[in-house]
Amino acid sequence: MRNSALKLGFQFVACAIASYCTTQTALAQKLAGKGLKDYYKSYFPIGVAVAPRNLSGEEGRFIVKQFNSLTPENAMKMGPIHPRPNQYYWQDADSIVSFARHNGLRVRGHNLCWHEQTPDWIFKDSTGKQVSKQVLLQRLRDHIHTVVKRYKGKIYAWDVVNEAIDDNPNKFLRNSLWYQICGEDFIAKAFEYAHEADPKAVLFYNDYNTERPEKMERVYKLLKKLVDAKVPVHAVGLQAHWSLQEPSGTELRNTIEKFASLGLKVQITEMDVSIYPWEKERRPLHPGEKGELTSELEQKQIAKYKEVFDILRQYKKVITGVTFWNVSDRYTWLDEYPVQGRKNFPLLFDTNLQPKKAYYEVVNFKR
Ligand code: GLA
Numbered sequence: 001m002r003n004s005a006l007k008l009g010f011q012f013v014a015c016a017i018a019s020y021c022t023t024q025t026a027l028a029q030k031l032a033g034k035g036l037k038d039y040y041k042s043y044f045p046i047g048v049a050v051a052p053r054n055l056s057g058e059e060g061r062f063i064v065k066q067f068n069s070l071t072p073e074n075a076m077k078m079g080p081i082h083p084r085p086n087q088y089y090w091q092d093a094d095s096i097v098s099f100a101r102h103n104g105l106r107v108r109g110h111n112l113c114w115h116e117q118t119p120d121w122i123f124k125d126s127t128g129k130q131v132s133k134q135v136l137l138q139r140l141r142d143h144i145h146t147v148v149k150r151y152k153g154k155i156y157a158w159d160v161v162n163e164a165i166d167d168n169p170n171k172f173l174r175n176s177l178w179y180q181i182c183g184e185d186f187i188a189k190a191f192e193y194a195h196e197a198d199p200k201a202v203l204f205y206n207d208y209n210t211e212r213p214e215k216m217e218r219v220y221k222l223l224k225k226l227v228d229a230k231v232p233v234h235a236v237g238l239q240a241h242w243s244l245q246e247p248s249g250t251e252l253r254n255t256i257e258k259f260a261s262l263g264l265k266v267q268i269t270e271m272d273v274s275i276y277p278w279e280k281e282r283r284p285l286h287p288g289e290k291g292e293l294t295s296e297l298e299q300k301q302i303a304k305y306k307e308v309f310d311i312l313r314q315y316k317k318v319i320t321g322v323t324f325w326n327v328s329d330r331y332t333w334l335d336e337y338p339v340q341g342r343k344n345f346p347l348l349f350d351t352n353l354q355p356k357k358a359y360y361e362v363v364n365f366k367r
Pocket of ligand 1: 073110162208239270333
């Protein structure tokens with residue numbers, strides 16, 4: 001009698017342990033199987049900027065698990081994709097689009113008209129003289145038509161014009177060669193050409209520091225002009241190269257609301273949260289300056305990520321996508337810029353592709 005009671009007791013405990021273990025394993029498996037994109041399924045797609053080298057092996061599988069949208073980091077910029085007048089280089093861009101299609105991810109095209117990573121030839125004639133406005137607009141049209149039509153139906157959104165606002169708060173449009181040769185017309189024209197080439201594509205104006213009140217006002221002024229003139233601009237990209245210091249929650253809300261008031265959708269297009277304050281000019285590494293995610297910086301980064309994602313979720317009606325600029329802290333463009341060789345840790349995954357504490361804050365919310 002005592003023996004069988006003991007046996008029963010053991011069985012009960014063994015069963016309880018087994019069922020606890022199964023539940024834990026199931027939970028771990030469930031969590032292990034879930035990516036960032038799954039937590040945000042009823043909010044917005046979660047994207048990442050990639051180069052072809054990111055798409056194979058472990059990193060490729062990791063991207064498919066965590067994200068459901070891709071932006072080519074460089075491959076579709078005018079310089080890389082159209083290096084000479086009659087020569088396009090499609091290989092990198094094609095490989096990103098085909099990876100996305102094969103794995104069921106959407107693609108944002110980036111970008112069609114910018115003052116950087118633009119080939120010199122586009123502004124010059126065969127004698128090296130600057131071309132006329134008419135010639136430049138014709139070249140812009142040819143470029144946009146060729147690139148957008150190639151990916152029609154495969155790319156759902158394009159950053160059409162990137163960073164046309166000046167860095168000087170007292171100036172309006174950037175004095176780029178586009179502006180010097182065409183005046184502000186190049187902006188509206190770029191949108192018109194993109195719309196002709198793919199009437200279904202969602203067309204974006206994309207810029208940085210858009211949450212700083214003075215810059216927000218200037219971006220708003222440009223967008224309002226375009227909207228009033230019935231230019232086919234549909235959305236605005238907040239690049240979101242943020243830091244522990246900015247933007248504040250109020251600045252972010254104000255920006256989203258202000259742009260949405262024009263009837264535009266909003267996407268976060270290039271998100272990272274630098275552990276250093278914003279600097280624009282390149283400079284050498286200071287003696288003793290080393291890149292380290294101290295626990296103090298880590299806490300601040302966790303808090304900033306939590307704050308901004310809490311806000312983004314509240315605006316899910318307006319926000320149609322959030323894209324990170326690079327996959328993980330293993331490589332970020334901020335390792336080189338603006339201070340070459342200063343390691344940064346701005347993303348949600350660490351150098352081993354493991355979720356950081358900030359990741360858990362971002363996915364831990366009431367659904
Ligand atoms: C800007 C551009 C991006 C990228 C980043 C830096 O934000 O829009 O394409 O070049 O700078 O990497």
